[in-house]
Amino acid sequence: MNSSQITKKDLLLLSRDRRTLFVLVALPLAFIAIIGSSTGQLFSEAENSRKHKLGVVDDDGSELSTNLIDDLHILKALEVESYPNQASARRALSENRIHILLHIGRDYDDRVAELEVYDILHAGEGRLQGKLKNFDIEVEAGSFLANASQLIEIVVFSAALKTVSPVVIKRNPKLALQIKKAGNQSRPDPEEQLAQLPAPSQNEAEPSSMNSIVYQTVVPGYTVMFVFFIVNFMARSFIGEHDMGTLSRLRLAPITRSGMMIGKTVPFLIISLIQTSILFLAGKVLFGMSWGKQPWLLVPVMLCTSMAATSLGLMVATLVRTEAQVSAYGNFLVLTMAGISGCMMPRSWQPELMQKLGLVTPHAWALIAYDQILNSPTLEISVVVHCCLTMVAFSAAYFAVGWWRSRDME
Amino acid sequence: MSLLEVVELRKSYGDQIAVNGLSFEIQAGEVFGLLGPNGAGKSTTMTMVAGLKRADSGTIKLDGHSMETDFDKIKTLLGLVPQDLAIYPDLTARENLNFFGRLQGIRGKTLRARVDKVLEQIGLTQNADGFGRTFSGGMKRRLNFGAALLHQPKLVILDEPTVGVDPQSRSHLLECVKQVSSDGAAVIYASHYMEEVEAICQRIAIVDHGKLLTCGTIESLLNSTRADLYLKVRGAQARLGPRLVGLAEVETLSEEEIRVVMHRTIRDTAFAINDRLTLVLEILKQAGAELLAVDTQEHNLERLFLELTGRRLRD
Numbered sequence: 001m002n003s004s005q006i007t008k009k010d011l012l013l014l015s016r017d018r019r020t021l022f023v024l025v026a027l028p029l030a031f032i033a034i035i036g037s038s039t040g041q042l043f044s045e046a047e048n049s050r051k052h053k054l055g056v057v058d059d060d061g062s063e064l065s066t067n068l069i070d071d072l073h074i075l076k077a078l079e080v081e082s083y084p085n086q087a088s089a090r091r092a093l094s095e096n097r098i099h100i101l102l103h104i105g106r107d108y109d110d111r112v113a114e115l116e117v118y119d120i121l122h123a124g125e126g127r128l129q130g131k132l133k134n135f136d137i138e139v140e141a142g143s144f145l146a147n148a149s150q151l152i153e154i155v156v157f158s159a160a161l162k163t164v165s166p167v168v169i170k171r172n173p174k175l176a177l178q179i180k181k182a183g184n185q186s187r188p189d190p191e192e193q194l195a196q197l198p199a200p201s202q203n204e205a206e207p208s209s210m211n212s213i214v215y216q217t218v219v220p221g222y223t224v225m226f227v228f229f230i231v232n233f234m235a236r237s238f239i240g241e242h243d244m245g246t247l248s249r250l251r252l253a254p255i256t257r258s259g260m261m262i263g264k265t266v267p268f269l270i271i272s273l274i275q276t277s278i279l280f281l282a283g284k285v286l287f288g289m290s291w292g293k294q295p296w297l298l299v300p301v302m303l304c305t306s307m308a309a310t311s312l313g314l315m316v317a318t319l320v321r322t323e324a325q326v327s328a329y330g331n332f333l334v335l336t337m338a339g340i341s342g343c344m345m346p347r348s349w350q351p352e353l354m355q356k357l358g359l360v361t362p363h364a365w366a367l368i369a370y371d372q373i374l375n376s377p378t379l380e381i382s383v384v385v386h387c388c389l390t391m392v393a394f395s396a397a398y399f400a401v402g403w404w405r406s407r408d409m410e
Numbered sequence: 411m412s413l414l415e416v417v418e419l420r421k422s423y424g425d426q427i428a429v430n431g432l433s434f435e436i437q438a439g440e441v442f443g444l445l446g447p448n449g450a451g452k453s454t455t456m457t458m459v460a461g462l463k464r465a466d467s468g469t470i471k472l473d474g475h476s477m478e479t480d481f482d483k484i485k486t487l488l489g490l491v492p493q494d495l496a497i498y499p500d501l502t503a504r505e506n507l508n509f510f511g512r513l514q515g516i517r518g519k520t521l522r523a524r525v526d527k528v529l530e531q532i533g534l535t536q537n538a539d540g541f542g543r544t545f546s547g548g549m550k551r552r553l554n555f556g557a558a559l560l561h562q563p564k565l566v567i568l569d570e571p572t573v574g575v576d577p578q579s580r581s582h583l584l585e586c587v588k589q590v591s592s593d594g595a596a597v598i599y600a601s602h603y604m605e606e607v608e609a610i611c612q613r614i615a616i617v618d619h620g621k622l623l624t625c626g627t628i629e630s631l632l633n634s635t636r637a638d639l640y641l642k643v644r645g646a647q648a649r650l651g652p653r654l655v656g657l658a659e660v661e662t663l664s665e666e667e668i669r670v671v672m673h674r675t676i677r678d679t680a681f682a683i684n685d686r687l688t689l690v691l692e693i694l695k696q697a698g699a700e701l702l703a704v705d706t707q708e709h710n711l712e713r714l715f716l717e718l719t720g721r722r723l724r725d
Contacts, residue, residue, distance in 0.1 A: 002512070002513055002515065005509060005512045005513050006513075009498070009501070009509045012501070012505070013498065013500050013501070016500050017500070243494075244494060244495065244496060244497070244498070244499075245492040245493075245494030245495065245496035246496045246497070246498065248460075248462055248490060248492050248496060249490065249492075249496050249510060249513075249557065249558075250513070251461075251462060252460065252461065252462070252485050252488055252490055253485065253510075253513040253514060254482060254485055254486060254513075254514065254515060255513065
């Protein structure tokens with residue numbers, strides 16, 4: 001078939017075009033690395049720098065206040081650091097060395113001593129009324145977590161309630177005894193309980209760390225975005241044939257219009273599949289991302305995404321006339337579609353309206369499919385199939401427009 | 411039977427008529443020159459003959475096959491050398507030829523033999539593995555030509571094949587065209603260079619505003635033209651100028667001598683020039699001018715073209 005000769009020729013030309021390979025492979029890899037490492041700062045707990053820093057000033061100095069601080073130490077999301085006085089802690093807060101300042105007042109111990117069981121069981125009422133200041137505790141959030149100060153107060157209130165509850169209950173001997181008895185009766189045999197526990201397993205869908213969760217989103221997002229950059233290169237290739245005059249030679253060769261279009265499209269489909277494979281491989285090897293419970297499902301999604309991208313490229317190639325138009329319209333189209341579909345930031349971060357709007361792009365369907373395969377704890381194959389079929393429909397529509405427009409070539 | 415028959419070809423773009431009832435025939439082994447100023451319709455004619463544009467009306471037949479009904483067959487008989495360099499600069503000369511050969515369905519040993527032959531023909535054997543982008547303008551033009559020869563077409567269409575080419579490559583290209591023609595293929599050759607057309611074409615057609623102005627062998631066309639008459643005259647310059655208006659032009663050669671130029675066109679009848687010459691001689695006699703010499707200037711294609719179209723070829 002003569003279309004295969006065009007395919008071979010274009011593959012040879014593409015393999016010699018370093019600029020194309022750079023944009024399609026090196027650039028997305030760099031983006032993934034940069035965006036991944038940057039956003040990783042917000043999510044990951046792998047490093048201390050990614051924890052919320054809590055500065056504590058303990059003016060009470062009692063056993064109770066020490067217990068509270070120890071409990072806060074247990075929280076993995078917090079890095080607790082003690083300060084001798086409020087002045088030094090406040091300076092650290094203003095210099096952003098800590099994100100939250102927790103001040104335990106000197107009356108903390110006395111306030112706890114006044115509490116009764118009722119106050120503990122009805123924390124929103126009684127002496128506490130759900131407020132930290134009734135413990136003689138103050139929380140001050142810095143600019144980094146200014147919007148989350150109420151949340152932090154709740155966390156500290158809960159921790160304080162947890163540490164003081166046994167103390168308050170123990171002060172009522174009858175209640176303490178009853179609770180102890182009830183606890184002994186209902187406690188199951190530890191060995192029996194152990195036997196009922198499921199055997200520990202390696203769940204492939206669960207990433208090894210919070211850090212790799214970022215790449216579970218960033219790798220498919222930027223891969224899909226850069227797969228569609230093939231649109232520009234395809235359009236340039238078509239325009240190049242026209243500008244060089246080789247299109248006349250192709251038209252005079254014994255090959256049909258469909259054959260010519262297929263011959264020109266297939267090399268870009270192959271390049272696109274290689275590009276996607278390299279990016280996912282790099283995501284696994286370099287960034288520790290998981291390919292999900294059923295990695296084979298990635299193959300049809302990759303194929304359908306590349307088909308949609310190359311069909312869109314074919315359509316654009318038949319709509320534009322000059323390289324300048326490719327640069328202007330092609331880049332606008334590719335970046336806009338990537339933006340509204342959720343390639344640049346997780347779709348779950350987008351408002352509902354944007355999420356719905358994104359569905360007019362094949363990008364969004366690719367991202368939904370990848371999210372289902374890579375991140376969903378309960379993989380629904382029907383969702384992946386639905387996404388793939390939708391992308392095939394996009395491809396067919398783009399190809400049809402391209403084929404119709406290419407009649408000008410005859 | 412002619413190899414190529416073009417009958418009453420018409421093509422318009424909106425209100426603009428590009429080709430207006432053009433007809434001509436070309437025989438196998440013949441080099442046919444197509445001349446015309448820019449916008450005359452020759453490129454449109456060639457693209458229609460190549461099947462790249464559809465004619466509004468008229469018929470084109472190549473080797474008995476109609477363009478309308480048998481284009482797939484015609485494709486195999488045609489070789490097109492467009493004015494643009496229709497080669498891939500990032501492929502080597504051999505890769506370019508291999509690609510265009512395979513595209514024509516040639517494979518294996520046949521392809522290798524044809525590619526080697528064409529490389530030799532266009533003088534690029536030594537540069538077969540050089541990339542197109544590294545070639546000089548002339549080498550690129552030769553490769554552009556070679557790409558049209560691989561499938562041994564019966565008709566080769568060359569559109570300005572020597573634009574921007576050094577004399578050596580031009581000479582090589584013209585030799586190639588002659589070789590192709592002597593191998594039996596017909597050639598349509600469009601060029602702005604009259605000396606090229608005179609050197610290689612057996613017949614030419616001059617077109618303007620989409621119409622065929624004349625067509626025939628170069629000899630017959632030049633024989634049909636009239637040489638200008640030059641009368642070298644001494645004295646009476648001041649009196650002669652106004653009196654010769656409409657009959658001849660006066661050129662001053664020196665303080666004493668002038669030249670009276672009587673332009674002639676192929677539209678002049680024999681009587682017309684006789685009458686004009688009698689009148690001019692009478693005026694010279696009355697003015698007391700002395701006739702020193704009578705001379706003529708032979709016509710060439712450039713002159714013929716100017717007479718027919720009123721424009722120089724490269725205007």
